Amino acid sequence: MNANLVGPGPSGETPVVFGGSAAAGRLLVPEVATIIDIRDETASGDVKTFKVRMDRPEAEEAWSHLPGQCAMVSVFGVGEAMISITSSPTRGWPLELSIKRVGRVTGALHDSQAGDKIGLRGPYGNRFPTEEWKGKNLLFVAGGIGLAPVRCLIDYCLAHRDQFGHVDIVYGARSPGDLCFKDCIFNRWSRQKDTTVSLTVDKGDETWTGPTALVPMFLEELGPSPKNAVAITCGPPIMIKFTLQSLAKLGFTDDQIVTTLELKMQCGVGKCGRCNIGDKYVCVDGPVFTLSQIKELPNEF
Amino acid sequence: MASIPVPKATKLVPRTGLGAWIRALTAGSTVMAPVKDEGKSLFRELEPGEEDLIDLHTVHTVNSPKGAILPQTEALLTYQSTTDGEGGKSLRLEPTAGPRPVILFGVRPCDAAAVELFNNVFLTGDFVDDHYKSRRDGLTVVAVACRQPAKACFCTAFDLSPGGERGADVVLYDRSGPGRGTPDAGSGAFYAVAYTDKGEALLESSEAAAAGVAPVPAGEGQDLGRVVAAYRGLETPLGAKLGRVDVASKLDNLFESPYWEKVAARCISCGTCTFVCPTCYCFGVADCGAGGGGVRFRYWDSCKFPQFMLMAAGHNPRPAKKARTRQRFMHKLNYYHHRYGEYLCVGCGRCVESCPVGLHLPQVVGEVRGLEQ
Amino acid sequence: MAGSQATERQAREVASESRPGADWEPVIVAFLCNWCSYAGADSAGTGRMVQPANVRIIRVPCSGRVNPRFIVRAFQRGADGVLVSGCHPGDCHYSTGNFYARRRLLVLKSYLEYLGIDPRRFETHWCSASEGQKWADIVRSISETVKALGPAQTLAGL
């Protein structure tokens, strides 16, 4: 192996283990996990859902995440990427990660098969403040792959159905083929009591009988009430931008709007100094922010 | 001003005994020290027999000693994946073993203080970076007080001093006190003051005694106090010009200032300032390997590089030099201050000396003071 | 850039095979022009000509495609020798690619020597599709040369 990996610094030629800290479970060393199933979410295959399990049962037991949190996923030889966890903690293992093919790590994941080994560490980041939402109506607004982090939250809230008021799910994608989690949006969620699912696409096809509208416009047409409500939104930046305007038109205040952010991350634990917006690190202080929190941050995003 | 800790031990080290003392230290640890290299002074690992190359005269090594706790490239783990006859796959991860203990010999008080600023990042919060921690735990810092601060020095602008002990286990003070001149112009001996248990152990060891590290002669105690105080009271040239840095809260309102565009125009987006800086700690993580096995390592990265924030899908939140330049100075003077209550700078002056285009922190501090809110 | 990705990957895989030992065999990376030399190597193979198995072939569209950094990279990743072979000057499929290559590689060869890399580890040849025998001779000759020189520890070991 390359002898150059120590660089100008103390050479590790005769390593002495001290302090007992060289044991497993070190911060930046992932757990080994296995991909047990891969499912295409979209017609074009650019989004896939990976079901993964950790190889060590103790590690699975020690793991506990809450909606909004993320996992650092490794493909060895390629790298690591921060991925939002798509499955609700109420559903246990295997963990589900829905991933769009965008770069090197996600590309390598898309190229892998069931049985392949990956690395997993986390969960990282804050979470959606669900305990603050007790008794409130929930409005979920998502676009495309933006449903991934929200799906975990929706399942979590529906598992604790009695704690919340009406649940309204507004979801859109570019085309019917780009709608993710078809089982959830067409079957599972709308069967829950007091839950509505409203779908739209930018451009329909011969199979599509539903509305064709951009998510923000569609949302304004639906006209959900801001009264005693929280809006959770996630999607591509351009959709978010206009959705926020639509929500404001509908009367939602900045405190009533929650979203999740993403930036390039290398450590996920607030050390590498990369994912900051002002003095906040998205990895440890986020990814979940209310709109009023975001407005306090420098406009660099 | 923070109160001065009570010394754990004080000794007298003859200049002629330094080599033997360091040789004794090298036996148990890796010693890193400033070494003269073709006109430049560089911090690097001392090979056996190089004790006499140690350069205690040049105030600034070109590089900072931060590599001792955050090497420019540091292996985090090794991985090896295999496939058995039936196509079953397995992956083996081995965290890298802890490093050898390191003694940083002859660092300046500013660089010693910088180590403490790393602690804020790597050892606090919900996560302790144990790769860092094992290096930090194994680190002993022997600082040398500055007889004559360099032109670019401004540690005093951050409440540090040429004789300060922050981050140091032992500080060596030339017995003759601050002053001009060549390395040999000193008195031929250092007062060695240990401020920590680690430092005390270093001074009290039998190896130290064998090298001539001796008790301070009776009756010289007052001189020692006077000498140490003189070092602590020393002013720095640029620090005197700059005064105490006090721009953290002012910068809260200057994120959108057109000033950043102006100051950034000169930047050439190299990483010199970040790499020579003793307090810049941002890093990246990458894998290197072939045939299913390899090493995952972290490496120094720089917010000055355009790719620093580039995301996989192609979005770059800081595509312009303006945003990147602002990030570096805001990080040091504002963001870090918000998070940890102090500035991410120790005033060593390396950015002043090394920036190819003369764009550095004291200048920015001075100019920010003059900006309208 | 898919081509160069493949190139790098191959160079790495090749490199990881190179391990000095008692039964050490040199690893030689050969960049062969698709139109002449690759076909030449092919005809050497189909003609059952005896040739040592040390050469790992990477097919490129033209010797002019061979960026000098490919060659340094191969050495850096542990190759013991590198070979570039293209059409004879004047016979380039793209009419002039190998003339450009000739200039560049000439400069490179001198530079490798300057950097302290034994120039005998790097050869350039012109070999046409019909010259199967010449290819077999080239392979034999460079294999023997590099074998005599021993493992190129220098760069990979840096």
Next chain:
Amino acid sequence: MPRKLDVKTLGQAQGALRAEARRLLTDGTVSVFLGHEEGWDGLPVAFFAATPEEAGRLVWNPLVAFNLAKYLLDRLAGEEKVGIVVNGCGSLALDRILKDHRFPRERLYVVGIPCTGLLDPEKVLALPDEERERVLEGGEAGEDLYLKRCGWCDAPNPVVYDTLIGDPVPDEPVAQEYPRVVELEAMTPEERFEHFKGLYEKCIRCFACRNVCPACNCRECSLDQWEPLWMGRSTGASEQLMYHFIRAFDVAGRCIRCGECERVCSVGIPLMELNDKFLKDISELFGVKRPHVPADIEPLGQFALEDPDLEGAV
């Protein structure tokens, strides 16, 4: 038609430069003028005058060592016309950018000033105060105070300009020699290998040498790519070898021998040892007399049927 302004001294040149920049900014010929101003510590730093008043801050003295041409790449977007001041080597840098088609000549107004030599800022700063002032006022300076590149300069007069300030200085062709390369060539391969290894090991890979180089002007640098990963992100002699090879080879035949890479290297790596070898070889192999002067087609961008053959060459 180029303008010519008569001056006798450096001080007059500075005055004429300010006046010319003021004129250009006032009549709207240019919207910004690239020059130098006095920095915080007295050394000139790059300065971008945007108003006629700001033109008064421009300086011209023997310490203006920094090539400005590369800053033009920051101003590619837009239509604005840019003014720039160059001396001899500065104009080579500018010509490099122009010949590489990286900035349109039509958007430039070039003020040229013949050069009588540049001093090494680092060395001048280290002088005792009085001596420094004397030298900066145009007094005699020892040869060792000059920038290394002045020793081999054969282009003291700007090769591109619209206005020339002062008379061209006597232009004696300097035979290009590469003494350090010759010295290294005389060593054994093992000695050279060890020598360069030491050089790679010292490198902190800050990219200052790349970023300051007027010939390193690609839109996207291959060294920044991840796919393919030309240079690993780990540091150490091996990757640094790759870095310095790629950097030097990519400017081979286009290097203007300004030595800025070497001057800005904070750890003091003599990078011209790498660049000069290419210059020397290109000169010898292909008969190029001044390989550092930008040409319409660079030596490695062309070929000759009678080029030496390679096959079997050792």
